[in-house]
Amino acid sequence: MKNILVAAAMALGATTGAQAASLTFAEVSSGNFLESFKVTASAPDKLVLRVSGITSQFSALAFGLWDGSTLVTNVTGTAFGGNTFAVFSDKTNTAISLTPGKTYTLKITGTSIATGNTALGTVVVSNGTVSPVPEPESYAMFLAGLGLMGAIARRRSSKRAA
Amino acid sequence: MNLSVIKKLAVAVSIAVSAVAAHAASYSFDSLSNTQSKNVNVSGDFSDTFTFTLPSTFSGVQGSYLAFDYGSDLIANFSFGTGSNTLVSGVTLSSNTSAAGIDIASYSHKFNLTGGKTYWFTLAGSATDANYTVTLAPVPEPETYALMLAGLGLLGVAARRRKSK
Numbered sequence: 633m634k635n636i637l638v639a640a641a642m643a644l645g646a647t648t649g650a651q652a653a654s655l656t657f658a659e660v661s662s663g664n665f666l667e668s669f670k671v672t673a674s675a676p677d678k679l680v681l682r683v684s685g686i687t688s689q690f691s692a693l694a695f696g697l698w699d700g701s702t703l704v705t706n707v708t709g710t711a712f713g714g715n716t717f718a719v720f721s722d723k724t725n726t727a728i729s730l731t732p733g734k735t736y737t738l739k740i741t742g743t744s745i746a747t748g749n750t751a752l753g754t755v756v757v758s759n760g761t762v763s764p765v766p767e768p769e770s771y772a773m774f775l776a777g778l779g780l781m782g783a784i785a786r787r788r789s790s791k792r793a794a
Numbered sequence: 795m796n797l798s799v800i801k802k803l804a805v806a807v808s809i810a811v812s813a814v815a816a817h818a819a820s821y822s823f824d825s826l827s828n829t830q831s832k833n834v835n836v837s838g839d840f841s842d843t844f845t846f847t848l849p850s851t852f853s854g855v856q857g858s859y860l861a862f863d864y865g866s867d868l869i870a871n872f873s874f875g876t877g878s879n880t881l882v883s884g885v886t887l888s889s890n891t892s893a894a895g896i897d898i899a900s901y902s903h904k905f906n907l908t909g910g911k912t913y914w915f916t917l918a919g920s921a922t923d924a925n926y927t928v929t930l931a932p933v934p935e936p937e938t939y940a941l942m943l944a945g946l947g948l949l950g951v952a953a954r955r956r957k958s959k
Contacts, residue, residue, distance in 0.1 A: 652833070652835050652925040654925070654927075656831055658829075680864055680896065682862060686858040686902055686929050686931065687902065688931065689829070689856075713860075713902060714903070715858055715860040715900045717860060719896060719898075746931075749828060749829055749931050749932065749934070751829065752829045752831045752929055752931075754831055754833065754929075756925050756927065
């Protein structure tokens with residue numbers, strides 16, 4: 633099941649120069665999922681990106697950073713101290729250099745194991761921005777639901793007339 | 795010097811001391827009926843306090859911190875309690891330096907709590923340029939699961955009866 637809610641929150645450093653943008657994604661049911669976001673770097677060789685969740689809610693987390701249809705990097709998550717996270721740093725990874733201002737697609741895959749509770753994952757970008765990608769599937773699902781309701785209503789009314 | 799001057803002086807000193815903590819913020823999760831998380835940016839010394847009330851249908855909480863320091867000197871201590879009672883104190887988060895050259899501190903624990911009560915927890919330490927995420931997931935009482943399953947079963951039976959009719 634895909635995400636239901638994306639709560640975006642820009643977390644700004646209160647008193648200091650430290651600034652990191654963050655975004656939360658929610659998984660309401662257990663199982664594998666895929667979430668997509670847009671990421672841009674604000675300066676060369678400075679972006680740090682991490683995706684995380686608590687291990688009791690996410691048994692696996694990984695992400696791919698895409699430039700159009702080209703995969704820039706793939707990061708597999710690790711579990712440590714009760715949290716599962718995947719991290720990429722454009723500062724320390726000399727093999728990769730992101731172009732500032734360019735939009736990359738962040739594709740997060742994982743397995744949610746939340747029982748009786750919503751699993752909340754977090755995306756944090758330092759020296760860059762992150763924003764949600766509107767999902768065509770949600771519109772398709774909405775239309776399908778609407779169509780189904782219409783069909784049921786039609787069937788009911790025709791039965792009554794007969 | 796009379797007594798009131800000394801008192802005033804003492805107050806002034808205590809204010810000055812409390813101002814030393816660079817980042818001392820308070821955050822509220824209100825009533826914790828579902829998983830909630832918060833991201834905070836810190837640099838220098840910090841001491842941040844979070845409060846939440848556990849609804850009566852829950853018997854505990856899975857509390858978690860994940861802190862990333864883009865510098866290298868992350869120190870973070872965790873304490874937890876209710877009112878003036880400290881239940882857990884001074885838990886230093888497990889920390890390591892990842893391959894990406896970032897200091898990471900991580901801690902997660904399941905606390906058995908009383909539903910309807912208000913709790914607080916504090917994360918205090920120092921960092922160069924850090925961002926931390928706090929996630930709180932309420933743990934449902936076993937009866938809640940049983941009730942949910944019973945409800946589901948009832949729905950199934952009702953659907954079956956309707957079909958056979």
